[in-house]
Amino acid sequence: MSDAILRLTAVTRVHGTGANEVHALRGISFAAHPGELVAVMGPSGSGKSTLLTIAGGLDQPTAGAVSVEGTDLVGLSPDERARMRRTSIGYVFQGFNLIPALTAAENVALPRELDGIGARQARDEARRALEEVGIGDLADRFPDDMSGGQQQRVAIARAVVGERRLILADEPTGALDTETGEEILRLLRARCDTGAAGVLVTHEARHAAWADRVVFLRDGVVVDETGSSPVELLTEPAAR
Numbered sequence: 001m002s003d004a005i006l007r008l009t010a011v012t013r014v015h016g017t018g019a020n021e022v023h024a025l026r027g028i029s030f031a032a033h034p035g036e037l038v039a040v041m042g043p044s045g046s047g048k049s050t051l052l053t054i055a056g057g058l059d060q061p062t063a064g065a066v067s068v069e070g071t072d073l074v075g076l077s078p079d080e081r082a083r084m085r086r087t088s089i090g091y092v093f094q095g096f097n098l099i100p101a102l103t104a105a106e107n108v109a110l111p112r113e114l115d116g117i118g119a120r121q122a123r124d125e126a127r128r129a130l131e132e133v134g135i136g137d138l139a140d141r142f143p144d145d146m147s148g149g150q151q152q153r154v155a156i157a158r159a160v161v162g163e164r165r166l167i168l169a170d171e172p173t174g175a176l177d178t179e180t181g182e183e184i185l186r187l188l189r190a191r192c193d194t195g196a197a198g199v200l201v202t203h204e205a206r207h208a209a210w211a212d213r214v215v216f217l218r219d220g221v222v223v224d225e226t227g228s229s230p231v232e233l234l235t236e237p238a239a240r
């Protein structure tokens with residue numbers, strides 16, 4: 001298989017010290033390759049969000065290595081890491097996290113403008129990204145005037161704008177109705193099909209079925225991994 005876009009090697013994350021020590025991740029190794037959507041499942045507190053924030057450079061491991069597109073995230077300065085987050089890594093949150101005072105296009109253009117590209121180019125790229133997720137006609141609308149599904153599409157456009165190749169999504173459908181949630185997963189899937197790597201944290205087997213494989217966490221370790229297809233989950237979710 002081609003080189004991984006995301007690779008975690010023996011990653012441990014310990015919060016707190018002494019009696020308050022919590023081992024959120026215990027020596028996890030994990031990779032996501034171009035074209036691949038990987039679902040991460042597991043009970044509450046098993047370390048799913050910690051894995052995602054470390055993969056996205058939002059949190060640092062206590063031990064182990066994290067590389068994105070071949071760059072060692074742990075060795076970067078905070079500024080360099082922030083730059084990697086803007087250029088290579090897109091993050092989609094359950095709560096959308098859009099800026100209410102900015103239009104859809106401005107929200108999507110913001111990371112590109114922060115990257116120092118011209119305002120016009122950033123705006124053009126934002127409009128293209130909004131078209132890609134099917135809401136090019138809503139570019140000038142403010143988040144408060146959009147439905148939850150439309151807001152999440154804006155969040156996905158913001159996560160993929162500028163050709164970012166690692167898309168990390170933490171329960172991105174949580175606040176959406178079933179049909180709209182499926183549509184959001186279809187968009188993530190489509191982005192991976194064109195060469196990005198995606199990591200999707202989800203509680204729902206139905207959503208994990210969009211992934212190429214599923215990694216199960218428990219108490220900060222990988223306890224199981226599906227083979228080539230997670231569709232078996234649909235028939236036996238209770239067994240997991």
Ligand SMILES: Nc1ncnc2c1ncn2[C@@H]1O[C@H](COP(=O)(O)OP(=O)(O)OP(=O)(O)O)[C@@H](O)[C@H]1O
Binds near residue numbers: 023042044046
């Ligand atoms: N900042 C923190 N300080 C202390 N403990 C933390 C912190 N963040 C996470 N933890 C602990 O680390 C463990 C893993 O948490 P994490 O949020 O990664 O789990 P999760 O699988 O995403 O859970 P959920 O499905 O409920 O979101 C939990 O025991 C949690 O309480």
